[in-house]
Amino acid sequence: xxxxxxxxxxxxxxxxxxxxxxxxxxxxxxxxxxxxxxxxxxxxxxxxxxxxxxxxxxxxxxxxxxxxxxxxxxxxxxxxxxxxxxxxxxxxxxxxxxxxxxxxxxxxxxxxxxxxxxxxxxxxxxxxxxxxxxxxxxxxxxxxxxxxxxxxxxxxxxxxxxxxxxxxxxxxxxxxxxxxxxxxxxxxxxxxxxxxxxxxxxxxxxxxxxxxxxxxxxxxxxxxxxxxxxxxxxxxxxxxxxxxxxxxxxxxxxxxxxxxxxxxxxxxxxxxxxxxxxxxxxxxxxxxxxxxxxxxxxxxxxxxxxxxxxxxxxxxxxxxxxxxxxxxxxxxxxxxxxxxxxxxxxx
Amino acid sequence: xxxxxxxxxxxxxxxxxxxxxxxxxxxxxxxxxxxxxxxxxxxxxxxxxxxxxxxxxxxxxxxxxxxxxxxxxxxxxxxxxxxxxxxxxxxxxxxxxxxxxxxxxxxxxxxxxxxxxxxxxxxxxxxxxxxxxxxxxxxxxxxxxxxxxxxxxxxxxxxxxxxxxxxxxxxxxxxxxxxxxxxxxxxxxxxxxxxxxxxxxxxxxxxxxxxxxxxxxxxxxxxxxxxxxxxxxxxxxxxxxxxxxxxxxxxxxxxxxxxxxxxxxxxxxxxxxxxxxxxxxxxxxxxxxxxxxxxxxxxxxxxxxxxxxxxxxxxxxxxxxxxxxxx
Numbered sequence: 060x061x062x063x064x065x066x067x068x069x070x071x072x073x074x075x076x077x078x079x080x081x082x083x084x085x086x087x088x089x090x091x092x093x094x095x096x097x098x099x100x101x102x103x104x105x106x107x108x109x110x111x112x113x114x115x116x117x118x119x120x121x122x123x124x125x126x127x128x129x130x131x132x133x134x135x136x137x138x139x140x141x142x143x144x145x146x147x148x149x150x151x152x153x154x155x156x157x158x159x160x161x162x163x164x165x166x167x168x169x170x171x172x173x174x175x176x177x178x179x180x181x182x183x184x185x186x187x188x189x190x191x192x193x194x195x196x197x198x199x200x201x202x203x204x205x206x207x208x209x210x211x212x213x214x215x216x217x218x219x220x221x222x223x224x225x226x227x228x229x230x231x232x233x234x235x236x237x238x239x240x241x242x243x244x245x246x247x248x249x250x251x252x253x254x255x256x257x258x259x260x261x262x263x264x265x266x267x268x269x270x271x272x273x274x275x276x277x278x279x280x281x282x283x284x285x286x287x288x289x290x291x292x293x294x295x296x297x298x299x300x301x302x303x304x305x306x307x308x309x310x311x312x313x314x315x316x317x318x319x320x321x322x323x324x325x326x327x328x329x330x331x332x333x334x335x336x337x338x339x340x341x342x343x344x345x346x347x348x349x350x351x352x353x354x355x356x357x358x359x360x361x362x363x364x365x366x367x368x369x370x371x372x373x374x375x376x377x378x379x380x381x382x383x384x385x386x387x388x389x390x391x392x393x394x395x396x397x398x399x400x401x402x403x404x405x406x
Numbered sequence: 407x408x409x410x411x412x413x414x415x416x417x418x419x420x421x422x423x424x425x426x427x428x429x430x431x432x433x434x435x436x437x438x439x440x441x442x443x444x445x446x447x448x449x450x451x452x453x454x455x456x457x458x459x460x461x462x463x464x465x466x467x468x469x470x471x472x473x474x475x476x477x478x479x480x481x482x483x484x485x486x487x488x489x490x491x492x493x494x495x496x497x498x499x500x501x502x503x504x505x506x507x508x509x510x511x512x513x514x515x516x517x518x519x520x521x522x523x524x525x526x527x528x529x530x531x532x533x534x535x536x537x538x539x540x541x542x543x544x545x546x547x548x549x550x551x552x553x554x555x556x557x558x559x560x561x562x563x564x565x566x567x568x569x570x571x572x573x574x575x576x577x578x579x580x581x582x583x584x585x586x587x588x589x590x591x592x593x594x595x596x597x598x599x600x601x602x603x604x605x606x607x608x609x610x611x612x613x614x615x616x617x618x619x620x621x622x623x624x625x626x627x628x629x630x631x632x633x634x635x636x637x638x639x640x641x642x643x644x645x646x647x648x649x650x651x652x653x654x655x656x657x658x659x660x661x662x663x664x665x666x667x668x669x670x671x672x673x674x675x676x677x678x679x680x681x682x683x684x685x686x687x688x689x690x691x692x693x694x695x696x697x698x699x700x701x702x703x704x705x706x707x708x709x710x711x712x713x714x715x716x717x718x719x720x721x722x723x724x725x726x727x728x729x730x731x732x733x
Contacts, residue, residue: 209671
């Protein structure tokens with residue numbers, strides 16, 4: 060069970076923490092401890108892991124291929140032969156659902172990865188360089204927020220018919236970074252005036268290197284949490300667009316296309332609809348639980364050891380994903396409540 | 407405060423123009439009305455296709471800037487959004503559909519907002535009680551359910567109820583019963599009943615999102631000194647919570663209202679399609695499939711105006727609640 064959280068607590072120097080049992084625990088251990096203490100987050104991590112095993116290992120359990128029809132069983136309810144039943148042309152729903160789950164998981168992960176990377180870069184550049192770079196980039200962010208991404212993706216997606224689902228991933232990532240970039244920008248503004256950044260500047264380190272080596276590592280806990288939640292959001296957008304025929308297309312299968320195919324028959328043949336729907340909700344729910352647990356575990360303002368039943372005052376608020384740093388709220392250069400904690404990575 | 411709002415308004419006007427131009431350019435580049443006409447049977451002559459495209463101001467051989475100029479002229483001088491690909495005025499469709507969509511959008515988002523703020527605040531006051539835990543679980547599940555799926559589940563539920571009861575319990579298609587006779591009261595009741603499921607599918611998502619954040623901001627406020635002071639000076643607990651607690655806790659939310667309206671707009675497009683409402687969302691999907699550039703741009707314009715208006719409302723709310731903004 061430890062494997063999942065450990066990979067998620069990247070920024071901490073784990074070996075250092077492990078070498079000194081007495082004294083204050085290292086940050087990695089602290090975060091890990093908190094995360095393991097949050098039962099819901101652990102449950103979420105285990106669920107995500109199991110879903111991955113199911114999606115990629117499951118197809119080996121069934122003799123049926125997701126595309127090949129079984130003409131002896133049309134629209135059969137779940138049985139020993141076909142675990143999730145069959146559809147109108149005799150395809151095995153279990154194999155199809157796993158296939159769709161695979162695609163949805165991969166798309167969700169890739170979109171979250173790309174969009175978070177883009178958001179980090181744009182936000183850090185806007186915050187670090189300031190001036191016209193900042194104004195232009197923030198105008199771009201506002202502009203892209205004014206047009207609902209659903210409209211733009213729907214308009215553009217018929218053009219991408221030939222290029223498969225990777226183009227769809229790029230499109231989703233391209234319209235999913237704006238709000239995160241805002242937060243990274245406000246964090247960067249407060250980081251840019253810190254001693255370790257100043258020192259690097261005076262030593263002649265180039266701006267891009269400062270951003271990559273000194274600024275972004277200090278926003279890591281926010282980025283990790285945000286990327287986790289973005290996975291769930293990306294899967295939801297993907298299925299919604301695919302449901303309406305503007306996302307993943309015919310030879311490829313995703314949970315969205317499966318839901319679209321099963322909708323009209325759902326009242327009479329529920330297995331065509333509810334297995335895919337259940338897995339979709341289960342996955343997004345698990346990811347959200349991890350994200351929530353991570354947010355609490357990485358929160359520097361939370362107290363080190365949390366009693367099971369905390370007094371009312373001590374509980375730090377669930378930090379809004381859009382901190383007050385969002386545009387209008389706090390005046391020009393006030394960092395949001397997400398001010399990052401320390402210059403750990405200054406070394 | 408007025409100066410602040412005027413600044414925001416000016417910025418939004420610039421954004422609106424840029425967004426409309428961008429969507430015009432995108433729609434003109436991505437859609438192919440020429441193919442639409444050329445694939446008609448019998449195939450029309452090239453010259454007549456050209457003439458038709460030029461008449462509709464969607465000829466891809468005219469530079470986009472020139473077409474946009476024509477279009478903007480019509481919009482600004484005559485309030486004319488151009489003509490659809492079937493050579494009918496876009497305005498007619500727009501007028502017919504805009505209220506259908508707005509009805510759903512306004513009621514759905516307001517209801518979600520009110521329920522979310524109330525639920526979140528209640529949850530914070532009753533922290534770790536059973537109601538708090540129940541609301542947390544419910545909102546986590548709702549947050550993990552895409553709007554289209556929620557709408558489909560509600561619709562399937564209505565269908566199942568119909569099968570069990572033998573007659574339609576809750577209507578799940580359209581926004582009114584066709585050919586309904588009766589007074590105003592009958593019509594209003596009919597509308598309300600038709601609104602129920604689509605509005606629920608939008609409002610439940612809002613309830614889940616807002617209540618999570620509202621719970622957090624409210625918990626912050628609950629431990630504050632000024633709240634204790636207010637109580638010490640003789641306000642009752644409830645009065646202090648409402649006047650001093652909730653008011654402060656809503657301020658950070660006002661920015662969220664603006665952002666989440668984007669999500670609600672998208673959700674409404676899905677919901678309309680699923681429940682068979684002839685609103686803007688359905689029109690948009692239909693227009694894309696028909697390569698109808700002017701109609702697509704009209705929906706984009708509508709979306710941009712709605713989003714910016716909600717942003718401006720959020721600014722106003724923020725300025726009204728937070729004295730630090732008024733200067």
